[in-house]
Amino acid sequence: MGNEEQSGPKTGAEKIAPPTGKLGVMVVGLGAVATTFIAGVEAVRRGLAKPIGSLTQMGTIRLGKRTDNKSPLIRDFVPIAQLNDLVFTGWDIFEDNVYESAAHAKVLDKDLVEQLKPYLETIKPLPAVFDQYYVKRLHGTHVKKGKNKRDLAEQVRADIRAFKKTVDRVVMIWCGSTEIFLEPTAVHQSIEAFEKGLETDDIGIAPSQIYAYAALSEGVPFANGAPNLTVDTPALIELSKRNSAPICGKDFKTGQTFMKTVLAPAFKARLLGVSGWYSTNILGNRDGEVLDDPESFKTKEESKLGSLEYIFQPELYPDLYKNIFHKVRINYYPPRGDNKEGWDNIDIFGWLGYPMQIKVDFLCRDSILAAPIALDLVLFLDLDKRTPELRSIGIQEWLSFYLKSPQTREGLYPEHDLFIQSMKLKNTLRHIMGADLITHLGLEYYD
Ligand SMILES: NC(=O)c1ccc[n+]([C@@H]2O[C@H](COP(=O)([O-])OP(=O)(O)OC[C@H]3O[C@@H](n4cnc5c(N)ncnc54)[C@H](O)[C@@H]3O)[C@@H](O)[C@H]2O)c1
Secondary structure, three states, X not given: OOOOEEOOOOOOHHHOOOOOOOEEXXXXXXXXXXXXXXXXXXXXXXOOOOOOOOHHHHOEOOOOOHHHOOOOEHHHHOOOOOHHHEEEEEEEOOOOOHHHHHHHHOOOOHHHHHHOHHHHOOOOOEEEOOOOOOOOOOOOOOEOOOOOHHHHHHHHHHHHHHHHOOOOEEEXXXXXXXXXXXXXXXXXXXXXXXXXXXXXXXXXXXXXXXXHHHHHHOOOOEEEOOOOOOOOOHHHHHHHHHOOOOEEOOOEOOOHHHHHHHHHHHHHHOOOEEEEEEEEEEEOOHHHHHHOOHHHHHHXXXXXXXXXXXXXXXXXXXXXXXXXXXXXXXXXXXHHOOEEEEEEEEEEEOHHHOEEEEEEEEEEEHHHHHHHHHHHHHHHXXXXXXXXXXXXXXXXXXXXXXXXXXXXXXXXXXOOOHHHHHHXXXXXXXXXXXXXXXXXXXXXXXX
């Protein structure tokens, strides 16, 4: 007889080390997303606001049968760090502390930022690893100097080691600008080639890769919130496994792609065809300014375009999805600041090929959507690091839920459907805690 609950191999929660002590969070790039994340955590800690949008803080997880009525909070089910135990530091190419940067980003109300000022101004950026070749629109002033990329990586490692002395565990997250589009080359094929490339200042090694290399070398998990290549190379995946430093990427799934990965699976489930999907965005923050550069836009475009191709599987459904015209535009429009507007025009067709249209106009707040994702990724990567079964596997595909362009093992296509991603995430939590997986079969209720 069918069982809604199928037992997976049990590892047992007792094997996961408890989250005792302080969790150090090293944020690369203290801009709009990072400051909204840090200020938000502090506001929640003080009881000034609720952590809306965060699965680790507000989400529940069903255990057992539907008739068991057992759905604890995720944070009561898995041993994740408490918000009170998070300690922040970071790097930026500008000297502004987190208070100044949050005020500049204008995402949060002035009143809230002023209330949090004494705390936020204590977080001052360390000098960054930066090279304008990789982010054309920015001119960094607060940057490290070194004789080559190897030397810069050593300086970041020294920053990590110094921070480690003040906390119990460390996680790193990239909230920095989008770099130019790079593809893996020979230098990315092995740890040895990469290390040689650091010595010779190989052009294929961007700053984000230097931070990531430093983190992984120190056994520190790394999340990539931008679409940059960063840890998506054989060399850094190998380093991640070798040093039990979990990784995930790329690019926070916040506004338009979030909507796409909800709508596209619905069309596919109902076998509705799609002939065109035109997406355009206007945004006026620094991210928008950086993405106004064609080379950074190319990186973002690749990340945004991928999802539909994988969800629709045109090779399986040629009559429905073979000829989709998919276009993504991003336009820098300063008056809107961080409040992005994303329009989608979707041309679909139904029974006998009759056409229909859907329009989506999402007036979203980019960093408000990204901040809880940054929080969850940090907390889950720390959980990964303490979980024997997960810490040495490299890519944490179960975190695809949060990412626009999920990193997967070579040869494995990424899962973009938000609801499959959500199920995968929750089943991974059940699995590592030794609970039964949920398949939603449910025949036993009708025995
Ligand atoms: N806001 C969103 O919803 C969202 C969604 C998905 C992805 N992202 C990505 O997240 C990243 C951050 O977005 P944001 O809106 O906070 O942008 P932002 O421009 O406000 O912040 C980026 C910060 O990174 C700093 N920086 C750039 N290069 C650096 C380096 N090498 N070292 C240290 N600091 C560096 C910049 O000075 C800036 O302060 C971008 O890559 C963006 O594309 C944002």
